[in-house]
Amino acid sequence: MTSTLELKEDKMLKVQFVGDDDVLNHILDREGGPKIKKERAQLLVNTQKIIKKPENELEEDDQEVLKDQNYVEVLGQDVQESLKNGSATDGGNKVYPFQNRKHPEKMAKLASKLAKTPRKSVSLNKNDPEITIDIPQCSKGHSASDKSQLKNNDKSEFLSTAPRGLRKRLIVPRSHSDSESEYSASNSEDDEGVAQEYEEDTNEDILSQKIQAQNRVVSAPVCKGTPSKKMKRKKTSHLVEEYFEAHSSSKVLTSDRTLQKLKRAKLDQQTLHNLLSKVSPSFSAELKQLNQQHEQLFHKWMLQLHLGFNIVLYGLGSKRDLLERFRTTMLQDCIHIVINGFFPGISVKSILNSVTEVLDHMGTFRSVLDQLEWITNKFKEDSSLELFLLIHNLDSQMLRGDKSQQIIGQLSSLRNIYLIASIDHLNAPLMWDHAKQSLYNWLWYETTTYSHYTEETSYENSLLVKQSGSLPLSSLIHVLRSLTPNARGIFRLLIKYQLDNQDNPSYTGLCFQDFYQQCREAFLVSSDLTLRAQLTEFRDHKLIRTKKGTDGVEYLLIPVDNGILTDFLEKEEEES
């Protein structure tokens, strides 16, 4: 085991010369912690034990790790460190900066309080490397040297305060130094990895395995690391201060890495779905039990709905399946409407329309309020009429507006309309003031299901999901097919121009005069007027947009994604 450690240390030394900034920062680092270095020697023994632990135990069983509390705590810390530096590589520190900024003052205070108990001193120790380490890494991210210079300036402030706190505190510096060594080892390894990744892709497989191997060490005790963090956070409970601290500076300190540099960037909806279907669900027995508990409530819900209450379900997990089961078991013989609140095109109008559809109303209404009034009267007249409304995601983007909620609330306050809805958003209850709440007359039920929000998230333009763009493409093709060859030529000209300029960030569009020139040269139009007539056609189909530039000249732009335009051109060429 000692050998491995030493190996790692070797590696660290190897990588230390990767960049000038690193060197600079390391110097700064040393400045901060000469004492730490001295202590390392005597603590080496500990280190070995600590490092040995995770690798062995993880392979056996997760739970066994829990046995030796203190020990694992220490472990957790160390490995957390390496997680930060290792897996999240050179920007990793930025993922956790929330507490860092205020540490200098707070930690010292805490330290004097906590230094006595060995366990907590550990949790403190953990922070030290965090600070000292953070600094070099941050500047590492910004490779431009002048930038890093700037950075270093405010970093040095940091340093000057932080280590002072450290020194004061580190009279009982148990595992600190080993965590340090752990960190630098993993860090260097990863740095190496990153470097290699950029230079040569050939070695990638080996590398990723390497990283993973390391990650494995790291990951299990991640959770062990958190409790101490938690504890600490609870101590510094000035939430408000935290908030303003986090939001005070406009500068955001996160790493600059982007998804493009990773191999796997955005997946489209379909592949995502396929990939996820391969994942075998865990805890299915428990989930089933949970669901059964909820299902036992169905009769009660029916009862309470009939007695004038409305029911709202909350809790983590998609409640869609649950409501669907409720619908199929209880509502087969009743008139009911299912409303998918998460559907992007949903509106109160469409809800009211489907209600009037139930009532067999033909014709239209002048306004939503008129419609609501009509419905209200209808339901008041005919007491035998009963209607169940099931709304999935009452708090969705489209329905959360004040007006929509008011109208749905008024609907639900009718005696013969029974509403059962689900909410998911964290702040959903803020939609309702007292007046609306009394309209809804809610009974709250907690139904935590842990089911995935598959359907709910499939519509939204999710962050990492690539839009396939099949819809705009097909509509583009359809529209263009109906046009004359000349018009198509004109459009193609515009597309090409736009694609040529796609790397130009200040591209505002093609100036009308230039466009006319080009079209004339290609024998597509003979006069200014014909071109304008064609453009009107495009504009009507929302294929182009015109903008007046600062100089009063018209600029033409196609408001469609460049990728789709490329696809379109390819298709066109295939056909011709």
Next chain:
Amino acid sequence: MATSSVSKGCFVFKPNFKKRKISVPIEDYFNKGKNTSEDSKLRFETYQLIWQQMKSETERLQEELNKNLFDSLIEFLQTSHSGLWKNSEDWSCEIKLREIPTAALILGVNVTDHDLTLRSLTEVLQNNVTPYVVSLQAKDCPDMKHFLQKLVSQLMDCKVDVQSKEKESVQVIQKNVHYSMDSLSAWYMSVTQKTDPKMPRKKRTFSSQWQSPPVVLILKDMESFTTKVLQDFIIISSQHLHEFPLILIFGIATSPVVIHRLLPHAVSSLLCIELFQSLSCKEHLTTVLDKLLLTTQFPFKLSEKVLQILTNIFLYHDFSIQNFIKGLQLSLLEHFYSQPLSVLCCNLPEAKRRTHFLSANQCENIRRLPSFRRYVEKQSSQKQVALLTSDRSLKEETQSLLENLHVYHTNYFLVLRCLHQFTSSLPKYPLGRQIRELYCMCLEKNIWDSEEYASVLQLLRLLAKDELMAMLQNCFKVFQSSSAKELGNTAKKIEEFLAQFQSLDAETKEEEDTSQLQSKGLQKTDLYHLQKSLLEMKELRSTSKRQTKFEVLREQVVSFVDSLVREYLLPPDTQPLHETLYFSSAHTLRQHLNAAPRIALHTALNNPYYYLKNEALRSEEGCIPNVAPDICIAYKLHLECSRLINLVDWSEAFATVVTAAEKMDANSVTSEERNEVIHARFIRAVSELELLGFIKPTKQKTDHVARLTWGGC
């Protein structure tokens, strides 16, 4: 699934067969699914009966409580326009002619109750003052046009109520007419002229007073109207006041100052405002509690915790009586739904009758009641055997216990009110100012064990005579009003006390007389004698001060009250069979009425073991194992970030955790594919967190998301 589609969001399901009538009766849902529990039908019927009674009682109370307010309002309305038509030559009336009579109705912050109050107000006004009552809400009137539109259309509807619906066709045409105040007053003239000849026939109460009834406009939520609309409307309508007799009623939730804040002086000078204060909601609550819970009229009772929760929701959340009653309804329902023995929760004769028909199962249920078991243990062994084995003796015993319970309650509430009389006016209110506070304390435990009670007794011992007598008088009234037999002698006792105090009065008077006589006699003596006699008198007084007759009597009264309390104010859980009447599951109530979705979400994300009882998920406070659901891990990681989160870093951290978890079971899959899958899982977790509102996409930096929460939660 039948309800997912990419093209529409609403799905209508309409069973083809028209068997609406054959739909399942509600009682069937009362059974918990398949396993029918005992007497569920009976229980449900009892629930409905009691709830109906309670509901009508609350409505009656509301009406009663509002009666004063409504009466004064009606009087105001009736006088406000009378001058207009009778002696219009009067100079002061000339001025008044330009002022719109306005009633500012201060309704309090419990917005939810306003609707009910205003609705009954509208009804009362329509019956007593004028058929033309219109109420508008701010949300219907974003601008003047809508305001008038609403006003006109509602006026037309009022019209229809009075007249037959003959003019419906005319109305439709009128709807398209451009609305203006002119057209409105023209309409009003035509209507009043048309109805005038009819008036004698109809003999409405208001017809005798006015040739033309005023138009009353209620603005339900004055504060939320836009200033512009209000000002314009007031200015315009004041111009038309002579031909269109308008009266405004402002519903105000905050304070009357708001009128002047909304309306500049020029406008508010056009109004002749009178303030009306509606009943305070706390008073309302007290009455409701008094009539619904502190009475033997309704057998259903709330335990201390439940009552506490309901009043807390009321006092700290909304001040809404409606919500309070909703809570009461829910607890009633829960009680009947969950407690099989709630069949016995009805009036005494009925309950006795029902005990005869209890099934063997129900008898078992009774035997299982903790309070009953405690009771049985105290009985002689012979009786114990009989109670535990024979259903018949159990039923007999149950009947007598029910009767005892009834008597207990009758006495309980009497003594409670009596004690309240004594405690409610003490300095610092050691046992609370409201009877509900006292009731809560008494429900919770033996009140006489509490410190507060001791201090109450001490304070009582310091009371002056007139105070004490007033209290006794009140108590006497309380006891007299009831017909309870047990406590008949208590009333008598109090009467005796009162008589004694009165005689004490007479005695002291005599004493005073004698002392006065003495002092008269003293006048003629010399200084030496005077001093001597004064000293004597002083001694006399100090000895008597140690224990005057009044003090002895006061002590007696206090100990009498104390003995009453000790005897009758036993907490209900000492009574056998109290479970049949008391609803005690405060937890369910809180869950359904005052839920905490954020906490539930946080717990689910932070501590999945709470929901998924899998040992692998068990962990110490504040951390999660790496096998936890993806979203929990992503959430945990994101907690460590500040405002912005780098997606790459996040995804890598996520991957590390997940690979470690997976490593144990699946090694066969190639690493590339596994990475893909993990990435997909990460994407899913992130988009779920986005749906839950923890993060949102941001353009501040590429591939970053913004955190929407801060701190640990």
